[in-house]
Amino acid sequence: MQLVNGATGSxxxxxxxxxxxxxxSSRYYILALVMLLFGMLLLGCEDKDEGDSxxxxxxxxxxxxxxxxxxxxxxxxxxxxxxxxxxLQQAMARFQEDHPDISVVxxxxxxxxxxxxxxxxxxxxxxPDVLVAEIGWIADxxxxxxxxxxxxxxxxxxDSNALASLYPALWYRDRVWGVPLSxxxxxxxxNQTMLGAPPRTVEELRAVAENQPVVLYPGAEGTLGLYPGxxxxxxxxxxxxxxxxLPLMDYFSTYQLLDVHQGIRFSADAGAFSRxxxxxxxxxxxWYPQISEALGEDVSVHLLxxxxxxxxxxxxxxxxxxxxxxxxxISIQAAELLLSYLLSAQGQRFITxxxxxxxxxVADADSLSPFQLVVWNQFLRARPVSPYPVFAEVLLPTIxxxxxxxxxxxxxxxxxxxxxxxxxxxxx
Numbered sequence: 001m002q003l004v005n006g007a008t009g010s011x012x013x014x015x016x017x018x019x020x021x022x023x024x025s026s027r028y029y030i031l032a033l034v035m036l037l038f039g040m041l042l043l044g045c046e047d048k049d050e051g052d053s054x055x056x057x058x059x060x061x062x063x064x065x066x067x068x069x070x071x072x073x074x075x076x077x078x079x080x081x082x083x084x085x086x087x088l089q090q091a092m093a094r095f096q097e098d099h100p101d102i103s104v105v106x107x108x109x110x111x112x113x114x115x116x117x118x119x120x121x122x123x124x125x126x127x128p129d130v131l132v133a134e135i136g137w138i139a140d141x142x143x144x145x146x147x148x149x150x151x152x153x154x155x156x157x158x159d160s161n162a163l164a165s166l167y168p169a170l171w172y173r174d175r176v177w178g179v180p181l182s183x184x185x186x187x188x189x190x191n192q193t194m195l196g197a198p199p200r201t202v203e204e205l206r207a208v209a210e211n212q213p214v215v216l217y218p219g220a221e222g223t224l225g226l227y228p229g230x231x232x233x234x235x236x237x238x239x240x241x242x243x244x245x246l247p248l249m250d251y252f253s254t255y256q257l258l259d260v261h262q263g264i265r266f267s268a269d270a271g272a273f274s275r276x277x278x279x280x281x282x283x284x285x286x287w288y289p290q291i292s293e294a295l296g297e298d299v300s301v302h303l304l305x306x307x308x309x310x311x312x313x314x315x316x317x318x319x320x321x322x323x324x325x326x327x328x329x330i331s332i333q334a335a336e337l338l339l340s341y342l343l344s345a346q347g348q349r350f351i352t353x354x355x356x357x358x359x360x361x362v363a364d365a366d367s368l369s370p371f372q373l374v375v376w377n378q379f380l381r382a383r384p385v386s387p388y389p390v391f392a393e394v395l396l397p398t399i400x401x402x403x404x405x406x407x408x409x410x411x412x413x414x415x416x417x418x419x420x421x422x423x424x425x426x427x428x
Contacts, residue, residue, distance in 0.1 A: 068101050068102070068330060068333060068334060069330070070101075070330075071101045071102070071103070072101065072102050072103070072330055072331055072333075072334040073102075073103045073104075073105060074102060074103070074104045074105065074129045074130055074327075074331060074334055074335055074338060075104075075105045075107060075128040075129050075130070076092075076104055076105065076106050076107065076128055076129070076130040076131070076132065076321075077107050077109050077114065077117070077118065077127070077128040077130075077131050077132065078106060078107070078108060078109070078114075078131075078132035079108065079109055079110065079111030079114045079132065080108075080132060081108075083289065083354055083355045083356065084182065084355055085108075086354040086355070087182075087350065087351040087352070087353070087354035087355040088106070088132075088181070088351065089106065090350045090351070090353070090354050091341070091342065091347050091350040091351050092104045092106065094346070094347075094350055095338060095341045095347070098341075099334075099337060099341075102334045102337065102338070104338065107128065114131075115133075115134075115137055118131055118141075118146070118324075119141075119144070119146070122146045122324060122325065122326055125326060126326065127324050127326055128324055129323065129324055129326075129327040129331045129332075129334075129335055130321060130322070130323055130324065130327075130335050130338065130339075131321070131322050131323075131324060132181060132319060132320075132321055133178065133319075133320050133321070133322050134319065134320075135169055135317065135318055135319075135320060135385050135386075135387050136387070136392050138170075138172055138177050138178065138320065138322070138387040139172055139387050139388060139389050140389075141322070142172055142173065142175075142177055145325060146324065146325055147177055147178075147322050147323065147324065147325060148322075148323040148324070148325050148327065148332055149175035149176065149177055150175070150176045150177065150178070150179070150323075150336065150339070151336060153336075154176075154179070154336050154339060154340055155175075155176040157340055157343060158170060158176055158179060158343065159176075161343050161344070161361045161362070162179075162180060162343060162360055162361060163360055163361065163362075163379050163380060164232075164380075165232065165316045165379060165380070165381075165382040165383065165384045166180050166183070166316070166318060166360060166384065167384070168233055168235075168237055168384040168386060169316070169318045169320075169384040169385050169386065169387065170318070170320055170387070171237050171387070172239075172387045172388065177320070177322055177387070178320030178321055178322040178323075178339070179320065179321050179339040179340075179342050179343050180318045180319065180320055180321075180342075180343070180360050181319045181320065181321050181342060181351070182318075182319045182351070182355065182357060182360070183316050183317065183318050183319070183357075183358075183360050183379060184284050184285055184286045184316070184317045184357075185284070185285055185314050185315070185316045185317070185375065185378050185379055185382050186217055186222065186225070186282055186283065186284055186285075186304060186314035186315075186378070187282070187283070187284075187285050187301050187302065187303070187304065187374060187375060187378055188280065188281075188282050188301070188302040188303065188304050188305065189270075189273060189280070189281045189282075189283060189287075189288075189291060189299055189300070189301055189302075190279065190280050190299070190300045190302065191273070191276060191278070191279050191280070191295065191298055191299060191300075192297075192298050192299070192300050193276070193298050194212055194276075194278075194279040195208065195212055195279040195280060198280075198300065198302045198305075199280070199305050200305055201305050201306060201307065201308065202226070202254065202258075202305055202306070202307040202308075202312070203307070203308075204305065205280070205305055206257065206258070206261055206264070208263075208279065208280060209261050209262075209263030209264045209280075210263060211263075212263070212278075212279035212280065213263055213265075213272075213277065213278045213279060213280075214263055214264045214265075214278065214279065214280045214281070215264075215265055215266070215267050215270075215272065215273060215278050215280070215281040215282070215283075216258065216264060216265075216266050216267075216281075216282045217266070217267075217268060217282050217283055217284075218266035218267060218268060219266075219396075219399075219400045219403065220395070220396045220399035220400050220403065221315060221396060222266065222268075222282065222314075223251075223255055223258075223403070224251070224315070224383075224396075224399055225304070225312050225313045225314035225315060225382075225383060226251055226254050226255070226307055226310075226312055227243075227247055227248070227251040227313075228247050228250050228251065228307070228310040229242070229243070229244070229247050232313060232383055232384075233383055233384055233386075234383060234395070235386040235388060235390065235391055235395070239386065239388035239390055239428070240428050241390065241395060241424040241425070241427075241428060243420065243421055243424060244421070245414070245417050245418065245421065246417075248416075248417035248420060248421070249413045249414060249416075249417045252402065252403075252406040252413050252416060252417065253413060254307055255403055255406055256406055256407070259403075259406070259407050268283075270283050270287050270290070270291055273291065274290065274291050274294035274295065275294070276295065276298075282304065285301075285357065285358070285375045285378070286357070288301065288356070288371060289356065301370075301371050301374045301375075302374060303374060303377060303378055303381070304378065304381075311381050312381075313381055313382060313383045314378070314381075314382055314383065315382065315383050315384075315385050316379060316382035316383065316384055316385065317385050318360075318384075318385065321338075321339055321342060323335045323336070323339070343360070343361060344361075345359075345361060345363075348360060348361050348363075349367075352372065356369070356371070356372070357372070357375065358372045358373075358375035358376035358379060359372075359376065360379070363376060390424075390427050390428065394423075394424065394427040395424060398420060398423050398424060399420070402416055402419075402420050
């Protein structure tokens with residue numbers, strides 16, 4: 001057999017093959033063909049087995065680093081303004097640079113109508129892909145089926161990257177429903193022209209009030225952080241209140257000592273402090289731009305003082321970003337990329353540079369301003385706000401009523417604490 005390559009192709013020519021040779025040759029061809037077919041069959045089976053075993057790995061990789069088959073436009077509804085909006089816009093611009101296949105359209109809605117607009121649009125098949133919400137909305141929107149819970153990968157990122165006081169605020173019915181965009185917490189402001197060293201304990205705070213006016217944030221929202229419980233939270237991840245008798249009595253006793261003091265008053269207004277009429281005010285970190293503008297370098301910011309050896313753990317209020325159930329699958333993938341970016345070190349940096357607020361993730365202390373460092377450390381000590389309705393609808397109003405009762409001189413604190421616990425347990 002001779003192989004001849006011609007100008008127009010290749011062909012085989014057979015020369016001088018007798019009948020026996022042809023028969024032996026045929027047997028060789030048949031045997032070769034059988035072996036070839038058998039080998040192809042084995043190869044096919046092996047490939048199939050490897051494909052079956054590798055499929056979960058490919059799925060997992062796709063979840064970790066989703067690829068988008070075509071450009072996606074995300075619509076985000078929000079009610080932000082001022083520095084908060086500037087921070088979001090800056091972060092979105094950088095995100096789109098890093099993800100040129102995703103564009104984000106920010107749509108402003110009047111804050112008072114943001115939730116109702118969303119609740120009206122989603123059942124009709126409309127609304128945004130992403131919503132800048134409030135913690136108190138999560139339970140109702142999730143129960144109505146209007147939100148998409150985060151995938152396990154993004155949930156793990158929230159658990160790993162976010163500060164510990166944030167995670168319970170986003171957890172509802174065994175799922176995480178959003179990523180925090182910003183946070184707010186109570187801090188202690190002092191006027192340095194009226195007060196030298198800040199008080200280091202609540203007892204010292206009361207001593208300051210003997211000579212200088214002091215303003216504290218009112219109600220359960222402002223003072224329940226003084227509850228000396230063993231847990232950093234007052235509601236567990238299943239929505240159950242975890243108060244106990246003796247710590248409640250200690251809390252009400254502390255409140256009474258503050259309430260009866262002539263130099264202390266409770267107010268959610270920073271006007272008197274900004275005018276230089278008050279030496280010390282406990283208020284939210286978000287007030288700082290206005291207070292700083294009014295008092296300049298005379299204002300100083302500090303951690304809340306503990307009572308004896310127990311830390312004052314104020315509530316940390318979180319602004320979450322959530323995903324609408326009307327978002328198409330490809331938009332959900334893009335939205336999770338966006339939410340992951342918001343919680344990344346880079347995303348937090350762009351937001352905090354514009355807003356001046358503290359980051360919500362582990363941070364390098366050297367990169368923070370003195371104000372940001374105080375707020376960030378107060379974040380670490382904070383109690384999380386719960387998305388369960390029992391928090392805003394039952395716990396806070398019940399404690400507010402109890403504080404009014406505690407202001408009465410003849411109230412029995414043990415009876416008051418027992419009544420509170422029974423009321424809250426009945427609401428679980």
